[in-house]
Amino acid sequence: MEFSDEEIELYSRQIVLPEIGIGGQEELKKARVAVIGIGGLGCSTVVSLAAMGVGYIRIVDRDVVEKSNLHRQHLYSYKDIGYPKVEVAAKRLKELNPYIEVDPLPIYVDETTARDVVSGVDMVIDGLDNITTRRAINRACLEVRTPYLFSAAIQTYGVASLIIPGETACLECLYANVVDEDLPTCSVIGVHPAILQLISAIQVSEATNYLIHSSSILQDKLLFCDLKSLSMEFIPVKRVSGCPACGEKMKIREEAKKYPMVEEVCEREGVATFIINPGKSMKLPPEVFSHIIREHKVEPIILGELGLTFRYGGNLKISLLKSGIAIIEGASSREQALEIYKNIIATIRLDCEKGM
Numbered sequence: 521m522e523f524s525d526e527e528i529e530l531y532s533r534q535i536v537l538p539e540i541g542i543g544g545q546e547e548l549k550k551a552r553v554a555v556i557g558i559g560g561l562g563c564s565t566v567v568s569l570a571a572m573g574v575g576y577i578r579i580v581d582r583d584v585v586e587k588s589n590l591h592r593q594h595l596y597s598y599k600d601i602g603y604p605k606v607e608v609a610a611k612r613l614k615e616l617n618p619y620i621e622v623d624p625l626p627i628y629v630d631e632t633t634a635r636d637v638v639s640g641v642d643m644v645i646d647g648l649d650n651i652t653t654r655r656a657i658n659r660a661c662l663e664v665r666t667p668y669l670f671s672a673a674i675q676t677y678g679v680a681s682l683i684i685p686g687e688t689a690c691l692e693c694l695y696a697n698v699v700d701e702d703l704p705t706c707s708v709i710g711v712h713p714a715i716l717q718l719i720s721a722i723q724v725s726e727a728t729n730y731l732i733h734s735s736s737i738l739q740d741k742l743l744f745c746d747l748k749s750l751s752m753e754f755i756p757v758k759r760v761s762g763c764p765a766c767g768e769k770m771k772i773r774e775e776a777k778k779y780p781m782v783e784e785v786c787e788r789e790g791v792a793t794f795i796i797n798p799g800k801s802m803k804l805p806p807e808v809f810s811h812i813i814r815e816h817k818v819e820p821i822i823l824g825e826l827g828l829t830f831r832y833g834g835n836l837k838i839s840l841l842k843s844g845i846a847i848i849e850g851a852s853s854r855e856q857a858l859e860i861y862k863n864i865i866a867t868i869r870l871d872c873e874k875g876m
């Protein structure tokens with residue numbers, strides 16, 4: 521693999537490291553990774569991986585930038601509020617390093633889409649904020665046999681472990697019966713931006729190590745870090761034979777869900793907020809956003825390439841992503857959010873049939 525003089529200069533300060541060298545830099549250029557979730561953890565991690573020259577980075581996120589993200593998600597600025605995170609991130613990463621490929625996917629990750637999201641990469645890196653989605657990613661990674669760098673952070677502490685399918689403990693060996701309802705969220709108990717930087721630094725170090733040398737300190741271990749005591753502990757972990765995901769008695773896949781599905785998330789700007797998951801990712805036509813603005817006379821707040829944020833019916837704010845995901849702020853209930861969504865999608869369908 522050849523590097524241009526420009527690339528050699530770009531990476532010169534890391535190529536001199538014995539841990540990387542020119543051979544390691546070549547491995548990074550060949551490498552393909554997926555970062556799932558580009559919030560607090562994912563933002564810092566994708567910046568470093570892009571700048572270090574990882575050849576292909578898939579970035580996956582279903583959300584738009586909001587004000588309460590800015591204290592810890594430093595890829596985004598005030599002017600990006602309302603834009604899909606993957607759109608802003610892809611632009612910034614390409615500016616940062618024009619020699620890599622960035623693939624932005626504004627999709628909802630669950631057991632229907634997880635397999636596609638983790639296929640065709642050498643490693644999956646966790647930037648998620650809930651165990652339900654992590655479980656779907658863990659199972660998909662076991663299925664396609666892709667290493668999964670599990671990580672999480674909240675308040676002042678964080679954890680990380682590298683899961684190698686068939687070799688190490690998987691996420692459900694560690695957290696078999698944990699459900700999101702039992703776990704705190706950062707909107708309730710908070711998160712210190714510094715713990716995200718710390719766990720992200722560990723992700724970057726271990727991911728590049730693994731991509732170059734096929735080994736990591738985080739195999740068969742769960743790292744636990746706490747900023748309060750500046751402590752780092754390694755807890756040995758083992759595969760569990762009865763694990764529902766990787767054990768002998770693997771559970772049959774959960775039954776098919778009904779789509780579209782509504783998820784109520786934390787309030788945004790003081791109003792109830794719902795995210796609609798369309799199930800299989802849609803590909804709305806390129807002209808769909810300008811069409812909605814023109815024909816349905818909505819007041820646009822943000823018109824991006826991958827998403828449109830607009831006012832709707834007086835007091836609602838809706839972000840519609842190209843993949844068919846919608847974020848509805850101000851609906852009074854799940855049922856109302858779903859009803860609004862179905863109406864919007866139905867008019868788009870009708871318009872498509874008539875030809876936009």
Ligand SMILES: [Zn+2]
Nearest residue numbers: 690693763766
């Ligand atoms: Zn397991």
